[in-house]
Structures are given as structure tokens and as C-alpha cells.
Amino acid sequence: MAVFTPVSLDDLSSWITxxxxxxxxxxxxxxxxxxxSNFFITTERGEYVLTVFEKLTFEQLPFYLNLMRHLAEGGxxxxxxxxxxxxxxxxxxxGKPASIVTKLAGHCELAPQPVHCAAVGAMLACMHMAAEDFEIRQPNLRGIAWWNETMPVVMPHLSDNDKQLLTTEMAFQNAFAASDVFKELPNGPIHADLFRNNVMFDGDQLTGFFDFYFAGCDTWLFDVAVTVNDWCIDIESGELDQARVRAMLDAYHEIRPFTAEEQIAWQPMLRASALRFWLSRLYDFHMPRDAEMLTAHDPAHFERILRLRIEHTAPALFTTAG
Structure with missing residues (x-):
């Protein structure tokens, strides 16, 4: 959402006709x-968001935009x-693909409490179920194939300790992705990037999810892990906050019950989520692109989270009583 392609009011005025x-x-x-490149725009009819796509192509975009339409029509x-x-x-x-979408009300909740995490968990479960019958299938473009492609690109920039971590974790994740348990995990379209800054709240009322441009078809549990690893942690340390984790998982489980295979896969999937964002931040940090207003995210944040998820057992996905 940085600005790579500037758009002036004059540009917009002629294009929007x-x-x-x-x-x-x-x-x-x-x-x-x-x-x-994203912009808030105001017209005589109201406020909207304009996106100019810098990497996604005209051929890829129908998945993302039609998924958003499908979800909106599904409530x-x-x-x-x-x-x-x-x-x-x-x-x-x-010369680039662009779209206009409606603007959600509210603001991003950057200091979430259990009540916010429960709302996000419940809507995430609803989103997965609503997207299950979406007909277009496109893989998660930042999934494990991309991790394997990106690993040798970032490896020369790492310390010896980080090289060891990345090598060991990629071996673990490749083995897990080939396991019988992984093959039984429920899957479908996922958001894949549901961080705090991609959700809107009005007070404690969740008003919507946005920025679906990393979406793809993958395991639903990976989407839950991505969300927990951002919403339910202490930002400074990366440690899981037990109350927020429990609130999010219980709210999700009440709407779309987790499976026994997902319970087994939970710890590996939390690690997979941390690995994915460590890799992408390493790539963006060491292979920067020019853009107005762009600040690359710190890769060390998800390195810490990955080490913590390897070292410490996470709260269970659900209790036997659930």
C-alpha cells in the first residue's frame, strides 16, 4: 500500500468518468x-479506495476481486x-491494472483486547465458510513453493545463526507439507495477511476485513495461524498472550469447529506462519523497491516469533470438552 505509481487528482478526474x-x-x-499503490478517493457519491496493482497481473486479479465480491454478497x-x-x-x-472498492467504516485496532480477538476469530470462520463454494481456485502465491524459491535469495544476507534457523525450519516445513496430517487439513480461499492493520473496528464492533491481495487457496489453519501470530502477541517480545489466543480460537471454533488433524498441525502451522513473514520481510528489506512513503518492515520481528514458536508449546487449538 505504498505509492509506487503516483496518481494526481487530474489523472483521477479523467479516469473516473x-x-x-x-x-x-x-x-x-x-x-x-x-x-x-493505494489511495483514499472522494467523489460526489462518497469515499472509496483506489488500488493500482504493481505486481498482480490482469490475469491474476479476477481471483482477488471476485473473491471480495463473493464474500460481500455472502454477508x-x-x-x-x-x-x-x-x-x-x-x-x-x-498502464497498470486498477480497481475501486468501497471504503470500510471505522479504524484499525492496534492494541487489541480479547473482545477484539474474539470478533476477528468469529468473522474469520464465517469468511472461510462463505468462501468454500467460491469457484475460482488460485494457490497461495506466498505459500511453500515461494518459500523454497526465496530461501536461496535471502540466504547470503543472513548471519550464520539465521542461516541455520532458516535451513532447519525449511526442512521441517517441507517434510510437514508432505505428511498425511497436512493432506487432511481443510482448505479453501484464505485471506493470508489478516494483520491488525487489515481489519476495521468501530469501538468493539468489527466493521470489516480488507486488503485481500495476498489471498489464495491454502489450509484454513494457516490463515488462523497468521492471524494469531499478529493479533494475539506482545508486539515487543513476540510472546503469545494466552487470553487473546483463547478468545480468538474459541470464537472461531464455535462457528467452524477445528478438526483432530488441525489440532495436531497447530504448532507446525504457527511456525509456518512466522517463517512466511520472516522470509517476505527479509526479501523486502534486502531487495528494496523505490516508492513514495515506503518503509520496509523489520525482519527481526518474525525471526523472534519463529524461534519462540519452535521453543515453546502454544495453547491447544481447542479443548477436548470443546
Whole structure:
């Protein structure tokens, strides 16, 4: 969500005439994130979010945008893509694919309490179930195949200790992905990046999930692990907060009960989630791209989390009584 492709109000004013949104009144770049160019825009009809896609192609984008449309129509609170007068939700701007979606109300909750974690867990379960019948299938592009491709790229930049950690964990994850337990894990479309800054709240009321542009088909448990590893930790240490973990998992489990195989896979999946984001942050840190307002995330954060998930047993996914 950094700005790689600047868009002026004049640019927007001419481009937006293909939509029934009235005249463009204002545009403001969004500074957080590192993948796409995002803007808050205001028109005569209201406020929206414009995204210019920097990596995703015209061929890949139907999965993401139609998934958002499918979820919105299924009652899950996510930004809904806006079609132009020809019915297209993917259009070209400055030679790149672009889209407009509705803007969610509220703000990001950056200091979540158990009540917020429970709301996120419940909606995540609803999202997985609502997406189960989504017809387009696209793999998680930042899944294990990408981890194996990225490992040799970042390896020369690591200390000996970090090289050992990465080598050992990749061997573990490759073996786990080939296991019978992994093959039995429920799967389907997942958000894959449901951090605190991708969820909106109005007070304690969850108003929606957004930024689906890392979504793909993978195990639902991986999505839960990604979410727990951000929402339910002490940011400074990376340690799990037991009350927040329990609130999120119990709320999810009440709507979409976890399976016995998921219980076995829980610890490996928490490690997998930490590994995925350690690798992506290493890549972005050591192979930076030019952009307005871009600040790369610190890779050490997820290195700490990965070491903690290896060393310490996480709370059970569900209790036998559940």
C-alpha cells in the first residue's frame, strides 16, 4: 500500500468518468504496506479506495476481486469492488491494472483486547465458510513453493545463526507439507495477511476485513495461524498472550469447529506462519523497491516469533470438552 505509481487528482478526474461515481473531489496516497499503490478517493457519491496493482497481473486479479465480491454478497463485511458502466471491476490506469472498492467504516485496532480477538476469530470462520463454494481456485502465491524459491535469495544476507534457523525450519516445513496430517487439513480461499492493520473496528464492533491481495487457496489453519501470530502477541517480545489466543480460537471454533488433524498441525502451522513473514520481510528489506512513503518492515520481528514458536508449546487449538 505504498505509492509506487503516483496518481494526481487530474489523472483521477479523467479516469473516473467511466464509473457512475460522479466527479472526483480528492485523492490521498496511503502510506502503509509495500505491495500496491493505494489511495483514499472522494467523489460526489462518497469515499472509496483506489488500488493500482504493481505486481498482480490482469490475469491474476479476477481471483482477488471476485473473491471480495463473493464474500460481500455472502454477508461478510469486506470492501466490494465497484464496476464501471461496462461491468468491469478491473481497469487500466497508467498502464497498470486498477480497481475501486468501497471504503470500510471505522479504524484499525492496534492494541487489541480479547473482545477484539474474539470478533476477528468469529468473522474469520464465517469468511472461510462463505468462501468454500467460491469457484475460482488460485494457490497461495506466498505459500511453500515461494518459500523454497526465496530461501536461496535471502540466504547470503543472513548471519550464520539465521542461516541455520532458516535451513532447519525449511526442512521441517517441507517434510510437514508432505505428511498425511497436512493432506487432511481443510482448505479453501484464505485471506493470508489478516494483520491488525487489515481489519476495521468501530469501538468493539468489527466493521470489516480488507486488503485481500495476498489471498489464495491454502489450509484454513494457516490463515488462523497468521492471524494469531499478529493479533494475539506482545508486539515487543513476540510472546503469545494466552487470553487473546483463547478468545480468538474459541470464537472461531464455535462457528467452524477445528478438526483432530488441525489440532495436531497447530504448532507446525504457527511456525509456518512466522517463517512466511520472516522470509517476505527479509526479501523486502534486502531487495528494496523505490516508492513514495515506503518503509520496509523489520525482519527481526518474525525471526523472534519463529524461534519462540519452535521453543515453546502454544495453547491447544481447542479443548477436548470443546
Amino acid at each position: 467511466q464509473f457512475d461515481l460522479g466527479k472526483a473531489l480528492a485523492i490521498k496516497g496511503i502510506s502503509s504496506g509495500i505491495e500496491n 461478510v463485511s469486506v470492501p466490494a469492488p465497484i464496476a464501471n458502466r461496462k461491468g468491469s471491476i478491473i481497469n487500466e490506469l497508467h
